C-alpha cells in the first residue's frame with residue numbers, strides 16, 4: 001500500500017508517567033521530542049502529509065497513536081486500548097479520524113484491541129491476542145475487517161510475555177518479506193493465509209529491531225541494531241535509521257508512533 005498520510009502526537013511533558021516494563025530508566029522528554037521530530041521528518045521525506053495532534057498530558061502514553069485505531073485503504077476502526085489508563089486516548093483520535101473516514105466503527109466493551117497487535121499483509125490481517133488485545137476485541141475486529149473485504153487470523157502471543165504487542169515482534173515489509181523475532185518464527189510460518197517469501201530473523205540481542213516499518217519505498221529502522229539492519233539491506237530495503245532510545249524506555253517503537261494510510 002502506498003501511504004499519503006500519517007497521524008502523530010508528540011509526547012506530553014509527563015511522558016515518563018506512562019506505562020513501562022523496560023527498566024531502562026525514565027525517558028528524557030526533551031530528547032523524546034527531538035526524536036519524535038526526526039521521525040515526523042522521515043515520514044514527510046517519504047512523501048506523507050502529517051497531521052500532528054496536540055500533546056495530551058491526561059494520557060502520558062498517547063504519543064503511541066498506533067494503538068488507538070486500525071486504518072486501512074478501505075476504512076478505519078477505532079480501538080478500545082487494553083490498558084485502562086489508555087482507554088480515553090481513542091476519543092480524540094476518533095475526532096481526528098472522522099475527518100478522513102465517514103464511517104468509523106468502534107471496538108466495544110468487553111473487547112479490547114491495541115493497534116500494535118494488528119499486522120496487515122496484502123489484505124490479510126494478523127490479529128495478535130495479547131495482554132492488551134482480548135478474544136472479544138479480536139472477534140469484533142475480524143467482523144469489521146470482513147465488512148471491509150479483508151480476511152484475518154489470530155496469532156496468540158500470550159505465552160510470549162517478552163512481546164508487548166504482536167508488532168513488537170514482527171513487521172511485514174511487502175513482497176512476502178517478514179521481519180520476525182526469534183521467539184515467534186514458528187507461529188508466523190504456521191500461518192497458512194500469508195505468503196512468507198523471505199523471513200528475516202531477528203536475534204534475541206536485537207529483539208527491539210523487529211519493530212520496523214515500511215513507509216512507501218523506505219523501511220524505518222531503529223538505530224543500534226547492526227545485524228538486523230545488514231539483513232534488511234541484503235534483502236534490498238532502503239533503510240532510514242532513526243534514534244528511538246527515549247520511546248524504547250517506555251516500551252514503544254517506530255510503528256507505535258504513527259497511523260499511516
Ligand code: CIR
Nearest residue numbers: 019061064116250251252256
Ligand atoms: C504502553 O505500554 O501501552 C506504552 N507504554 C507503549 C505502547 C507501545 N505501542 C505499540 O507497541 N504499538
